[in-house]
Every structure is written in structure tokens, then in C-alpha cells.
Amino acid sequence: MANLVLHAYHPEAVKEERIDFYRLGTLCREETKYKNVWKSQKGPNSLPTSSAAIAEKIKLMEESSPKDYLRFKQNNTIPTKPDLMLIDDISSKLGLTNPVINALVDYVLEVNKNVLSRALTEKIGASLAREQIATAIDAMNFLRKIHNSARRGAKTPSPETEVAPTPENAPEAKVDADFASLLDKYKKKNEEGQ
DSSP: OHHHHHHHBOTTSOGGGSBOHHHHHHHHHHHOOOGGGOOOOOSSOSOOOOOSHHHHHHHHHHHSOHHHHHHHHTTTOOOOHHHHHHHHHIIIIIOOOHHHHHHHHHHHHHHTTTOOOHHHHHHHHHHHHHTTOOSHHHHHHHHHHHHHHHHHHTOOOOTTTOOOOOTTTSHHHHHHHHHHHHHHHHHHHHHHHO
8 A cells, every 4th residue: 555655645736736646546446456345154055166157257357356346257358447436336335245236247248238337237136135144156146046036026018918009098098097987976965965
């Protein structure tokens, strides 16, 4: 950290402006490896021993920092500042482990057409935090489960069950019929009261 401050320090500047905090923040984000949020892994789902592609993917998620994993997902392109800030926010605010953050980033990029949306990432990240998921395998299983349940819940009606709107079943006709019914009841009540 002292080395980063040294790079952002300008001794010849005015006393209040000797440290360039914007540059210091940028340098810190570039150097962050998120080692402080790593939790010990418990249970059987730690590292796969298979040589299958999914096992390699999980091993990469478990061993890489989120910054490095995102860089890998972007064909070795340096992640943008907003993406790094998103990862930093998820790490610090939600307390997710590096493998879980990597699984989250992978999932969001996959379902959101390679767009790392802040809102979607934070929402799913909060779900992972509530479930106290600490490994990449557990995160991938949880994400697959919610993805499958969301797909089942979003079924579209079949053409046989879909009713085409006609003047009789249009929403306006129903409202008009309900209004006419209420108006008749009101008139009857008024006539009885006089």
C-alpha cells in the first residue's frame, strides 16, 4: 500500500494536494486481489478432480481473483473501471468469496449476453450472500437452480389456451359491464330508499 501511495504522492504540490486520491484509488483497484474476503471452504464441494471442461472452469474460478477471472472472460482485455468497481462493491458489501464472485460474473455474462449489468449482478449476489454460499461449485449449482426455476415460471401460454380479444371479452367491455352492474345496484338502492 505504501508503494501505491508513493506513486500518487507529489511532494512539490500544495500541502492539501500532495496526494492524488483519484490516482491512488485507481492504483488500489488495479492491485486488489480480494484476499481479505477468502473464507475457508467446508464440505465436499471444494475442488473437482476431473479433467472435464467444467472441472477446469471451476478450478479456474476457485484459484483466480475476480479481476483476473473477468480479464480471462474478456479474452485477456483489462476490465473497465466500472466493472472493477462493481466487483469491489460486491466483495466489500456482500462479503462473497472470490470463487463465488467469479461464478456470479460468469453467470451474469452468460445469461445477459456478455453484459455485466450492475443491477442484475448485485441482485443475484445478494441472493448468494443470503444463502451463505462459499464455493464456486455451490454457487454454480444455486445459479443453475434459480435459472431453471425462472425458465419454468416464464412459460408462455399455448395458442390453444390464449383467447383473442373480442368486443365481449376485451378489458374495456368487462369494466363497462361491471360499471353497469354497479349502476343498476345503486339505482335499485336509491329507489328503495325513496
